[in-house]
Amino acid sequence: MALSCFLRSVPRNAIALTSQPCLNYHVLRPTAVFSNLASRKTVLSSGISKPFSVSPKQLASETVDYPKLWTVERTISIGMLALVPGAFIFPSPAMDYLLALTLVMHSHWGIEAIIKDYIRPRVVGALLANLSMGTLYILSIAALGSLCYFSYTDVGLVGLVKMLWKL
Numbered sequence: 001m002a003l004s005c006f007l008r009s010v011p012r013n014a015i016a017l018t019s020q021p022c023l024n025y026h027v028l029r030p031t032a033v034f035s036n037l038a039s040r041k042t043v044l045s046s047g048i049s050k051p052f053s054v055s056p057k058q059l060a061s062e063t064v065d066y067p068k069l070w071t072v073e074r075t076i077s078i079g080m081l082a083l084v085p086g087a088f089i090f091p092s093p094a095m096d097y098l099l100a101l102t103l104v105m106h107s108h109w110g111i112e113a114i115i116k117d118y119i120r121p122r123v124v125g126a127l128l129a130n131l132s133m134g135t136l137y138i139l140s141i142a143a144l145g146s147l148c149y150f151s152y153t154d155v156g157l158v159g160l161v162k163m164l165w166k167l
Helices: 002-008 066-089 093-118 126-153 156-166
Strands: 017-022 025-030
Touching (some): 066 156, 093 126
């Protein structure tokens, strides 16, 4: 669609490009005319057009530093690649607690992303969206408390997995 809009508005001897809207699209349209078409030089204007989007613009919250959060999430995910085998090689209560914490954090962030993507206030209403996020926080806290209690009073996560493997 953008290409056809571009081609319909092109003067026959134009080469330079600038951004000007055509219908609802922002496309590159030629404006400057060169006498020497064989030179193959293209002169661009100061900026390229905005990306096309059909959804309304949503600005990120100013209270959350999303790049830092993304970095922490990825660091924990990569750290789990070493932590899980390390917990089996060097079993200890500290490794059990660390494993419980990282597993709960990793699963909490994953389910939180699913809730934010699919249970949006615009789609299901603010009450259901807030209720689902609150439920996630309650379940995450309960899971972390349960895993820590299990690690403290019983064999721990690594011991449980080893016992299941022996079956």
